[in-house]
Amino acid sequence: MRIPNSTIVRNYTHTLSNNLNRLNRCTDQVMTGRRFSAGYEDPASAVRAMNIRRSLSRIDSYKDNVKTLQSKYDAAETTLGQLSNRCVDVQDYFNNALNGTNDADEYKVFAANLTQLRDEMIDLINGRFAGNYLFGGTNVSNDLPFQRTVVAGSSPPEYQLTYNGKNIFDIAQGDPCTTDNTYVDIGLDMQVNMSTGAIASGTAFDSSLRAIDYLGLGEDNLVYILDNMITALESGNFNPNEHGQLLTSFQQATNRVNLGLAQMGADTNYLKYTYERLENEEDNLIKRQDAIEFVNSEEAIMSLKMQEYVYNAALQMGTRLLQPSLFNFLS
Amino acid sequence: MLRPTFLSFETAKKALSASQYGLDTVGHNISNVNTPGYTRQRVDQVSISPTGYRSKFQIHGSQGPGMGSEVQGISQVRDPFLDNRYRTEAANYGELSIKSNALMDLVSVFDEIMKDGLWSQFGELINALDKFKDNVTSEDMATVVRNYARQLTQVMNKNASELETILKQQYSDLSVSVGDINSIVEQVARLNELIMEDHFYGVPSNELMDQRNLLLDQLSEYLDITVEYTSTTVGDRKVQQCNVYINGLWDSPLISSGSYNQLKLEPSIGDGGSQSLNDWVSNADGCVSLSLIDGVSGLAVKGVSDLTPLFETGQLGGALGGYVQVINGDGIYSSDGSSFRGVAYYRKALDELAVQFAQVMNGLNTPSYDNHINSCTENIARLTEMINAETALASPDNEAVAQWEQERMEYLEKLNGFLPIDDFSLADTPGFDWDNIATAGSGALLIQNGQAQEVVQTLDNDGEIVSLLLGATDLAPELAQGRRYLFVGAGNDPSVITAKTITISEEWVKDAFWMTTNLSPTVDGGEDSNHGDNIARFYYALNSQSYSFANGFSGTCQEFLVGMQSDLSLDKQLNNTLADASFNVISGIIKQRDAVSAVSTDEEAINMIIYQNYYNAAARYMTVLDEALGTIIQGMGVVGR
Numbered sequence: 001m002r003i004p005n006s007t008i009v010r011n012y013t014h015t016l017s018n019n020l021n022r023l024n025r026c027t028d029q030v031m032t033g034r035r036f037s038a039g040y041e042d043p044a045s046a047v048r049a050m051n052i053r054r055s056l057s058r059i060d061s062y063k064d065n066v067k068t069l070q071s072k073y074d075a076a077e078t079t080l081g082q083l084s085n086r087c088v089d090v091q092d093y094f095n096n097a098l099n100g101t102n103d104a105d106e107y108k109v110f111a112a113n114l115t116q117l118r119d120e121m122i123d124l125i126n127g128r129f130a131g132n133y134l135f136g137g138t139n140v141s142n143d144l145p146f147q148r149t150v151v152a153g154s155s156p157p158e159y160q161l162t163y164n165g166k167n168i169f170d171i172a173q174g175d176p177c178t179t180d181n182t183y184v185d186i187g188l189d190m191q192v193n194m195s196t197g198a199i200a201s202g203t204a205f206d207s208s209l210r211a212i213d214y215l216g217l218g219e220d221n222l223v224y225i226l227d228n229m230i231t232a233l234e235s236g237n238f239n240p241n242e243h244g245q246l247l248t249s250f251q252q253a254t255n256r257v258n259l260g261l262a263q264m265g266a267d268t269n270y271l272k273y274t275y276e277r278l279e280n281e282e283d284n285l286i287k288r289q290d291a292i293e294f295v296n297s298e299e300a301i302m303s304l305k306m307q308e309y310v311y312n313a314a315l316q317m318g319t320r321l322l323q324p325s326l327f328n329f330l331s
Numbered sequence: 332m333l334r335p336t337f338l339s340f341e342t343a344k345k346a347l348s349a350s351q352y353g354l355d356t357v358g359h360n361i362s363n364v365n366t367p368g369y370t371r372q373r374v375d376q377v378s379i380s381p382t383g384y385r386s387k388f389q390i391h392g393s394q395g396p397g398m399g400s401e402v403q404g405i406s407q408v409r410d411p412f413l414d415n416r417y418r419t420e421a422a423n424y425g426e427l428s429i430k431s432n433a434l435m436d437l438v439s440v441f442d443e444i445m446k447d448g449l450w451s452q453f454g455e456l457i458n459a460l461d462k463f464k465d466n467v468t469s470e471d472m473a474t475v476v477r478n479y480a481r482q483l484t485q486v487m488n489k490n491a492s493e494l495e496t497i498l499k500q501q502y503s504d505l506s507v508s509v510g511d512i513n514s515i516v517e518q519v520a521r522l523n524e525l526i527m528e529d530h531f532y533g534v535p536s537n538e539l540m541d542q543r544n545l546l547l548d549q550l551s552e553y554l555d556i557t558v559e560y561t562s563t564t565v566g567d568r569k570v571q572q573c574n575v576y577i578n579g580l581w582d583s584p585l586i587s588s589g590s591y592n593q594l595k596l597e598p599s600i601g602d603g604g605s606q607s608l609n610d611w612v613s614n615a616d617g618c619v620s621l622s623l624i625d626g627v628s629g630l631a632v633k634g635v636s637d638l639t640p641l642f643e644t645g646q647l648g649g650a651l652g653g654y655v656q657v658i659n660g661d662g663i664y665s666s667d668g669s670s671f672r673g674v675a676y677y678r679k680a681l682d683e684l685a686v687q688f689a690q691v692m693n694g695l696n697t698p699s700y701d702n703h704i705n706s707c708t709e710n711i712a713r714l715t716e717m718i719n720a721e722t723a724l725a726s727p728d729n730e731a732v733a734q735w736e737q738e739r740m741e742y743l744e745k746l747n748g749f750l751p752i753d754d755f756s757l758a759d760t761p762g763f764d765w766d767n768i769a770t771a772g773s774g775a776l777l778i779q780n781g782q783a784q785e786v787v788q789t790l791d792n793d794g795e796i797v798s799l800l801l802g803a804t805d806l807a808p809e810l811a812q813g814r815r816y817l818f819v820g821a822g823n824d825p826s827v828i829t830a831k832t833i834t835i836s837e838e839w840v841k842d843a844f845w846m847t848t849n850l851s852p853t854v855d856g857g858e859d860s861n862h863g864d865n866i867a868r869f870y871y872a873l874n875s876q877s878y879s880f881a882n883g884f885s886g887t888c889q890e891f892l893v894g895m896q897s898d899l900s901l902d903k904q905l906n907n908t909l910a911d912a913s914f915n916v917i918s919g920i921i922k923q924r925d926a927v928s929a930v931s932t933d934e935e936a937i938n939m940i941i942y943q944n945y946y947n948a949a950a951r952y953m954t955v956l957d958e959a960l961g962t963i964i965q966g967m968g969v970v971g972r
Binding site: 001002003004005006007010011014034036037038039040041043046047049050051053054057058060061064065068132138140141180182183184185190191192194196197198199207325326327330 | 364365434438442443444445450454457458461462464465466468698850862863864865867868870871872874875876889893896897899900901902903904907918921922925926927929930931932933934936937940
């Protein structure tokens with residue numbers, strides 16, 4: 001085959017430009033640490049990379065949600081703990097009232113102490129976290145969730161206990177305000193019924209805490225019993241035998257608080273494990289992302305060096321490209 | 332047998348002249364070693380037979396030696412087969428490299444491997460909704476969600492304008508190419524005339540043919556062409572004629588000897604006529620059309636409908652085919668669903684995403700409207716069923732009838748709550764004869780002025796009410812009035828959404844809480860309850876809910892975008908591979924062509940030495956003849972003097 005001058009030059013230019021392209025790609029890889037810098041360089045990996053990025057972004061969000069929940073539950077646990085302590089105090093006072101020989105004035109002093117404790121307990125149960133009520137169910141910023149108010153038009157003043165505006169005697173088990181929920185997505189594949197907006201329980205975490213779950217409804221209500229204790233002590237005819245029953249009721253009500261506290265401990269644990277699970281998942285995803293999106297830097301530098309060497313060799317060839325022709329030897 | 336005395340001088344002279352031609356040609360070749368399109372030339376030398384060979388008065392048996400050599404002409408060393416191969420492959424490569432450039436532009440719009448784009452914006456919005464869902468009373472969160480929604484629409488707008496810029500660029504490149512093609516075609520036709528003329532007078536015209544071949548090579552990058560050489564008789568001489576066809580258009584040659592056609596480019600919308608460029612670019616149906624017109628008269632030779640589809644379907648390649656496919660190619664949205672995924676495809680896909688997204692979000696933001704639709708549909712179905720059941724009651728069973736009536740009343744009242752009915756009365760008005768309703772059609776439910784009226788509801792694919800006819804009255808507009816739109820198109824109009832114009836509604840701009848946060852009534856009756864079940868729907872709709880798109884894709888909005896990017900990546904990768912392969916083929920052909928036609932300096936040096944020696948030899952021959960003749964003239968007959 002004839003090899004004319006133009007073929008030699010064209011071949012050389014072509015090879016040199018190919019080499020330069022490859023060198024450029026290697027340089028990019030070393031500089032960015034990335035295996036590819038656009039989808040078309042590796043379409044299959046690019047799609048996987050996008051899915052991993054999405055999962056990572058979601059996990060980040062889930063982790064944030066769990067962190068917020070943990071803080072809220074810590075606050076709630078502390079508050080319930082304090083409530084429980086107050087309950088012990090109430091029992092002590094009332095025990096003293098029942099067992100000692102006290103006169104009417106002393107009963108009044110007990111009553112005053114219990115009143116103080118009751119108000120503290122109501123304040124505690126209406127406590128806020130990050131500006132939102134802790135124990136109001138879905139009520140986070142309206143009127144105080146748990147209130148002790150005067151019944152309108154009653155004389156002498158009669159008091160009623162309300163939860164989210166409803167008298168605790170009017171709330172039946174299963175009433176909407178005992179089941180309202182605030183579901184938080186913590187990465188359990190949350191399912192929403194698109195026509196009703198209902199979130200399938202078990203696919204998300206219900207973070208709604210309701211005061212009445214811990215205080216009880218109707219006659220079982222902790223504050224209601226406490227009110228009765230105070231009324232009995234103030235009445236002037238306090239009779240340990242007759243009113244001893246109240247202590248038993250109160251102890252039962254206290255149990256509900258402690259049960260709630262235990263349940264909350266379980267929830268806090270669950271959140272902790274969830275957080276750990278999310279972190280594990282995140283670690284795995286980052287490892288996969290590394291493998292898919294990023295180059296091993298040693299390999300990248302090695303191939304850069306190799307490519308550099310090839311390119312230099314090609315450049316050196318350039319000086320030998322135009323060999324003398326027969327003309328140079330004619331005399 | 333007689334030998335003419337001076338015949339050999341003629342032979343020697345011819346030899347001298349032939350070697351000089353040889354040297355001249357070597358000089359010409361060396362001079363043009365770097366001239367683009369130059370084909371090496373060689374001297375066409377033939378030997379001359381002895382005088383009188385086959386002549387009338389030839390003396391038999393007197394054949395002497397030949398009369399030396401003659402230069403018949405200077406010709407090119409060129410292989411037309413390689414030219415054809417080159418031109419076929421050049422068209423292929425031209426098409427691929429245009430597509431490759433356009434795909435690269437599209438990659439820079441949509442690819443999110445190195446930068447954040449629409450896909451990331453969806454992610455941000457989803458994360459913001461997730462937070463908002465758990466804290467629907469917070470104005471901060473509401474504002475954050477609104478900002479992300481606005482950013483998302485802005486990125487969408489930006490992508491849509493980038494696509495328009497690409498389209499404008501492609502169109503301008505295409506019109507430059509068409510101009511170039513037309514100019515080349517005209518030049519080739521002129522050269523055809525000149526070459527024919529030269530051939531007629533016996534001039535080899537090598538340089539003009541080089542020029543023509545170079546122009547045809549250029550043309551072949553733009554168009555799939557076939558070059559055909561025929562011989563034709565002019566006067567009493569045969570001359571070569573060159574015709575050029577666009578492949579497949581055999582009945583109307585692009586160039587036929589000296590006459591030619593020209594390509595005409597027009598922007599059009601759909602199948603309509605030409606449009607102003609700005610209108611054209613902003614219309615999603617904008618495409619280009621090509622027709623063939625006579626080069627002189629400008630009359631149509633091949634219409635738009637004949638020519639354009641050939642380019643659109645990729646039947647005709649070349650850079651021109653590449654441009655048309657890039658501009659017109661709407662992939663799955665085309666009538667046969669298989670055209671190239673060009674700018675048109677991505678514009679339509681983006682528009683579809685914008686409309687789908689807006690529809691979902693707007694629908695979710697007016698849950699009562701959804702309820703309207705569901706309840707209307709449900710109640711109408713139930714009532715119809717009951718009416719049919721009642722008319723089917725064989726014997727009047729008072730108890731059963733009473734039960735039906737009561738249940739029917741309940742349903743009618745429910746329906747009454749949803750339908751804005753003022754001038755309609757419920758069918759159960761006292762004294763109304765239920766038996767009559769059967770005659771008014773199975774859907775008849777309500778009466779107007781004592782007449783039973785049929786309720787006919789028409790929904791579109793997205794579950795939106797198109798019309799709700801009560802007799803002759805359409806209640807749909809009235810129903811739509813209570814809708815709360817989050818996303819709108821130009822002029823705050825929710826019915827004209829495109830990717831270019833989508834934006835958040837004026838109402839949302841004014842009120843961060845324009846998003847409906849609660850679907851079911853709140854438990855405590857408070858307006859700022861943290862129930863947030865409707866935000867959960869928004870969140871779920873974007874995060875997990877699958878939607879069916881017209882391009883056959885089914886998935887979330889984010890998955891739609893990943894799918895789009897993946898399509899683009901695969902197209903680009905495939906195109907790159909094909910372009911590389913085509914480039915290699917072309918390189919091979921060029922190498923082969925060079926091997927035949929290009930100048931090699933070594934070879935020329937050898938030729939030069941040969942011709943020089945040839946010249947020396949011829950000169951020596953002349954000297955010998957001279958001396959021989961001198962012997963006769965000066966040396967003979969001296970003895971008798």
